[in-house]
Amino acid sequence: MPSKIENYADSESRSVVRFLTAKITKPRDIHTQISEIYGVNAMGESMVRKRVRMFKEGRENVNDEPRRGRPSLVSDDLINKVDIKEKEDTRFTLSSLSSNFPEISRSLLHEIVTDHLGYRKVCSRRVPKQLTQVHKDQQAASALTFLTCYNDERDDFLTHIVTGDETWLPHSTPESKQQSMQWKHTDSPQPKTEKFK
Template structure:
């Protein structure tokens, strides 16, 4: 019997190599477990945040929005009407757009408003009808409501009322006095007239001479 029969057979192993391998394996396993725990915690937080109720979000939006229910309803109606106008305008052909009356007189539009108001149509319907004929920019709905209110209160005139402005500085007596001075001396100047009428400005005198009396200057002489 040989003395080598009891020797361990197999590949050679370094002393302590197996223990080092086991240590690295345990370290790698702990690192994987720690990573899985962090990933799981992040998923739980994400799940909790994604499960936020819709009611809380709505309440937050209401708290930030300072508009009243009436304002919200009005804006919703305006948005709906704007969408309807856009769709209606998009559905028109080129021929229909050409047939629209452009740049109507203000009194014409007011006459239409008066006629439709006499038929007891609401202001919104009147505005819709005149926009169909004259275009969307002919008159705003607020102005239509104003004219409807005035016609219902008894107004019959569709034209603008005369406004009280600054009285004219040119009177008939002043024009007659300037004309008399000119006929006395046709070689006059505006400066000379200004000396004769110190209370009247040079621009007013020039307006009287050229605009009212129709005098023009020929060879340094003003002739009618």
């Protein structure tokens, strides 16, 4: 008894059908031989007959023809409309786009934004903060005030000072990572925000 082949590609069993059709073997005998080697679920007799007929008619390819799937709803016109809306608001969200295009599903909008327009969602990268001239002037004024108070009160003034590190903090509330997320093209530079310590 021949050994069975468990793992095989569909094109392999079709190649066997093509080979045996060329040897002028009857479809029933081809089905029997395929069932012995690949198992009874490999290919039904009606499918063997169909394949034999196709190979006799001149078909040479043992692979399936590409099938037409569901037609895509994405058109060049739709891509252009979405792109225009994105350029109006560079910090767009899929929810805002969805409100502008209620007839299109969010998953289709996501496909257009990522696959067709090349956007990806990125967070801003924190970079060291650069002091502006205003901040530098405020820092100098505060230092002068401290020196004046020390000159008047001497060591008693030092007991009232709470110290920390040397970081200068402006009065500003930075965005959270989630708030700073925005869509960018893959070739755009990553957005940057100031880093507060």
